[in-house]
Amino acid sequence: MKTVERPSPNFNDRQGGAPVDILVLHYTGMPNAEAALELLTTVEGKVSSHYMVGEGGAVYSLVAENMRAWHAGVSSWGGATDINSRSIGIEIVNPGHEFGYRPFTPVQIEAVIALCKGILQRWPITPARVLAHSDVAPGRKIDPGELFPWDELARHGIGRWPRLHTADTGLLAIAPGDRGEHVARLQGELVRYGYGLEATGVFDERSQAVVSAFQRHFRRSRFDGVADADTQFILADLLNQLDAVA
Ligand SMILES: [Zn+2]
Known part of the structure; x- marks a missing residue:
């Protein structure tokens, strides 16, 4: 796929020798794409991702896949904590809950799907380890949020999706304050x-x-x-x- 090179200085070597086995999806949560690109590619920003996908479907390449981009922050999954060292991060342009959360565009999701497919071919990332930033940093992050079409990605073999939903299981709700x-x-x-x-x-x-x-x-x-x-x-x-x- 065609990508636009916008190198970011914000990366280092992957640490600890773990395989690259997690894919983390984000939204940018910035007023617009240019502001997000600026933050992700300037030293002062101290953050980055491997890719950014615009609302028009443009894919920007910011950090080489074999390097450690700085997208997940304090995070954990499956007992591992340095998620940046073992993951690929994709920032998907959306103003987010702070600046006017809105649906991701069809052409943008198409580009995300194509990008993910390539990454999943290149790295040993299982479907259950295609994650939201909110999955690896719950309570601190909520992106890419509830408008992100995980079901559509799963139809393309990207990530997990439940096979069935039912409201009639007889299970009692477990709520804040419960114990036992x-x-x-x-x-x-x-x-x-x-x-x-x-x-x-x-x-x-x-x-x-x-x-x-x-x-x-x-x-x-x-x-x-x-x-x-x-x-x-x-x-x-x-x-x-x-x-x-x-
Ligand atoms: Zn994020």
Whole structure:
């Protein structure tokens, strides 16, 4: 695919020798594309990503894929914390919740899909490790947010999507303030999927942030952090899919 070179000085060597096995998708959260490109490519910005995808479908290449771009910040997945060292990051232009969150454009999503396909061919990234910034930094980040069409990407073989949704499972909602075995079990399942959380048995603020991040990705109609029946069902389904490929 055709990319526009806009080299960023904000990168270093990947650390720790881990494979590149995570793909993190972001939105830029800036008033416009130029402002985002400026931030991502100037020393003062201290941030970068490997690519940026404009609303018109232009793909900018900022950091070489084999280098460590600075996009994830304080983050964790599957027990690993230096996500920048083992991931590729794509910034997708959208003003975000701060400057007027709006739908991603069809041509932009087409470009994201083509870009992701290439990356997934070049690196050993499994579908379950195609993640939102909010997945690796719950409570701190909410991008790319609930308007991002994860289901459409999954139809192209990019990332995981639940096979079934049902509202009639008989499962009771688990909500902030709850405590007990059922809370510990839910937390344990979220940890097993990859989220940075402790199975304390107390549905605290962190637990709510993680459930909300999970919902923004996999059940976008409501993302209040209450683990309702639908959310629990989807989590179980995704864990089954994980086990099936393990
Ligand atoms: Zn981000």
